[in-house]
Amino acid sequence: MNRLGQETSPYLRQHRDNPVHWFAWGDDAFAEAKARNVPILLSVGYSACHWCHVMAHECFEDAEVAERMNELFVNVKLDREERPDVDAIYMDAVQAMTGRGGWPMTVFLTPDGKPFYGGTYFPKDAFLKLLTAIDDVWVNKHDDVTKNTKQLIEAIDKTSKIEPADDFPTVEQLNKTVQLLGRAHDPEWGGFGQAPKFPSTFNTELILRAYMSSGAEAAKDVVVTTLDAMASGGIYDHIGGGFARYSTDREWHVPHFEKMLYDQALITKTFLHALVVLRLPQWRQVVQETIEYVLNTLTHADGGFYSAEDADSPDADGNGVEGLFYTWTPDEVRGALHDVKPEFVEEALVWWDITDDGNWPDGPGVRRSIPTRRHARGQLERSDAQNFIRQRLFQAREQRPRPGLDDKVLLEWNGLFLGAISEAGAVFGHQPWLDAAIKNAEFLCDEMRDDNGRWYRSWHADAEPGANGLKARQMALAADHAAILDGFTRLAEATGKARWIAEAQQVADTMLDWFFDPSNGGLHTTAEDAEALVVRQKDINDTATPSANSLGALGLYRLAALTGELRYANQADRILQLIAGQVDDGPTMYANALIATDFRRRGATEVTIAGDRPDLVRVAQSIWRPDLVLAWGERYDGPMWDGRNDGFAYVCKEHVCNAPVDTVQDFAEQLLGRPVTIRDTITDEITDAHRASDPGE
Structure with a gap:
């Protein structure tokens, strides 16, 4: 049976x-x-x-x-x-x-x-x-x-037997990895290597950090070429927002059409960081539409984020056909826009490259087109008329049979998207995104953690409550804890609510109590009391998602800076020592671990804004620096808040502080480390075209 x-x-x-x-x-x-x-x-x-x-x-x-x-x-x-x-x-x-x-x-x-x-x-x-x-x-x-x-x-069983190195990954290893990525970069179409092409967000983030350190145009070109090509290709859903899993070809043209929550999280962060650093306004649209895709399609009413949408959708005979939902013929476009002026319809066909010949070589039956902007790469910003047409096409597409929805809620992937939407909500100053982040975090705490403080990995609305009283199943793994540790700290920085620092500490303590290896360091994949499998591995390679160890190390370093609890940084050190000896065997498999290494090497910049100073908070949230942690709003115990007087901003490096400041001008100069020009607002020098008071406008 x-x-x-x-x-x-x-x-x-x-x-x-x-x-x-x-x-x-x-x-x-x-x-x-x-x-x-x-x-x-x-x-x-x-x-x-x-x-x-x-x-x-x-x-x-x-x-x-x-x-x-x-x-x-x-x-x-x-x-x-x-x-x-x-x-x-x-x-x-x-x-x-x-x-x-x-x-x-x-x-x-x-x-x-x-x-x-x-x-x-x-x-x-x-x-x-x-x-x-x-x-x-x-x-x-x-x-x-x-x-x-x-x-x-x-x-x-090799990962369980890795012994720690005497030191951390070195600057030489970091530089070597950046050089390897530079050589692997496709200068024409972006990304790394040939087909198939994956988003490789950690690689792009690492190159972006290299640009911030050196100002090298070659590093900037890698980031711009990659992100513009991705956002212009068929891997990006130009009608509904969000990214498909990967491109089957070198040019980001033909995707494998499945949409995964973790990709939306990681890609959103990379575009957001590049947007703040490089100020290319077309990326604002990508961030907005990707987040709105998740909120509109992958969100449970109670706040959890669903896992994925399928690559396939049913045809007229009920057979699953990959990409059928996302592709168009010119006649389908004309039918959806039957009451729109013909010249606007023809303009739409040209804008998204939808032709009678089609541009989808693997499409079934009649020649169909994947909407793309490859013919005008990087030119993504639409006019009001084009936005109206996009909305009409979206509405018409919603009448088609949708791809299958994987409506389970995974703790790890929710933690990743919680971090992304928290960061984006802060940068954009968009309260609905922050509200969605808070609702998600409360859902995770209520529905995926039992009365003993233990977390579970998977939740589904149709599940019967178990012995734990929850609909959640499967004990959480190290990767789950590392992801929600990051999500809670980002939410604390975005909202100024002390609760999320406390929740982050609870997660970190649980992670270290149940997963940390006291002998060799690093996090085991499974908890000490979990089901015994044939081996007990350690997740150390950064693949489509960050490894539990790299994300855990970065989260622990940031939490140590926010709370002053050095034990978190000490355990993060032991994680990186475990990874250090493996980096030379495949540097690009440890890109996120090297990002954590870079954070340690730079040292944390701790920023505290005391009292009711929304103008100063806005400055801090408008500037992305990978080493910065932010405390504002509700006070909590720790050196970030010791002796802080209301009305002032404090910029410190590993708890050694500059003089407190109370003007936007002085605060911006301390953060950026250079003189800035502030006119009537802070938008020109600091946020420029990427700042949006309402992403829906």
Whole structure:
């Protein structure tokens, strides 16, 4: 029987009607495998994964394949987003065996969970042959299975055995990584490397920091070329806002259309930081529309942020077609704008490059177009008439069958977006975004933390409350704690509310109590009292999301500066010492760890604004410096507030302070470290075109 009917994961629900006798990950599956003495077939994916859907249709919905799977194996379905700890272990095993990885992932395990063979996508015929071959090995060549499992366990257990270096990642390693990224940069289309192209936000952030230190035009060119090309390409949704997962080509033209919450968070931050530093006004629009996409489409009524939208949407026959929701023909545009002056309609077709020939080479049926601005890269700001037409196209598109929504709420990804929307709300001075951030933070505290202060990773509205009284499931991982630590500190800086500093400290203490390795340093992926997996790894590589260790280190350094609690900085030091010896093996895999290193190297700039001085707060929130932490509003214990007199701003470096100031001019000069020209307002020198009192205008 298929046992997925009661699961709340949207991905597992997609498979609850399969003829495969699926188990969810858990003790029942392992007990069944031991009782039958057969291997476990572990299938891993996620709800927005296009090729997961393809393999499901070809294999798991097929009666012949299902019969063979049920006969030979205990079959387990796993949502990688709910259990990235499990996914990471077996992905490492697949990569060790095959040299590559991806989803869907298929791994064959012994009844005690040890991997012995695996791969990614298999079409039906190849999959049937594989099932027969694995059965033959299990029955007739058990010594080979034992040999394979031993070698693979050694390969996937490496991170738990890393010993710390004597020092931190060095300036030389930091500079070497920047140089490597410079050489990997595509000077024509931006990004790093060739196709497929991913946003690689940590790489871009690292280059932006290099520009801030050196003023080198080459570094600036990397950032501008990359962000303009991304925002002008098909990877950006020009009609509805937000970014697709990645581009299948070098030119950011044809995306893999799934939209992930974590991408919206990380890309928003990168565009926001570049906007403040480089003041290119077209990026303001990108930040606004990406945030509004999440608030309009990926937000639960109670404040949690959903995980993703699918790449596929149904056609007239009910078949899932990738990108169908997002692409257009000229006739569809004309139909949506039937009452608009023809010249404006034709202008819209040219503006978004929607043609009879189409620009989507992989599109089904009639030639369709992905709206892009590649032909006018960086020219994104629209007239009032173009905004009106965009809104009409958006309304018409909303009448189409939407891509599938993954409406689970993940603590880690919510923490990432909480940090992004808090920063953006402060920079833009936009209260609705700050209100959404507060509502989200309160949701996380109320719905994803139990009475003992322990956090959970995944929440779904349809779940029945568990023994903890919550609809949340799966004990939170180190990455969850690191992300909400960042989110709460950013929210405290954006709102001036002391509560969020207290919440950040609670998260940091829980993270260090349950995940920190007292012997070698660093954060284990899973808590000390978590389910025992075949190995207990440490998440150290920065991939599509920051590693738990790099994000945790940066969060701890910032929290130490905000509170004066040096123990947080000491543990962050031990995290970076753990990573230091690994950087030379693949510097670009540690870009976010090097960002944390750069923060440590610069030292924190602590800014306190005491009393009711919204003009000074506005200055502080209009200038992005990667080493700056900000305290204002409600006071709390710590050196940021000791001896601070109302009406003054204090700018300190590692708690050594300049003279207090009480004018916008003097405060701006202390922050920027140079003379500034302030006329009637602070907009010219400090915020210029990127400042927006109301992003909806």
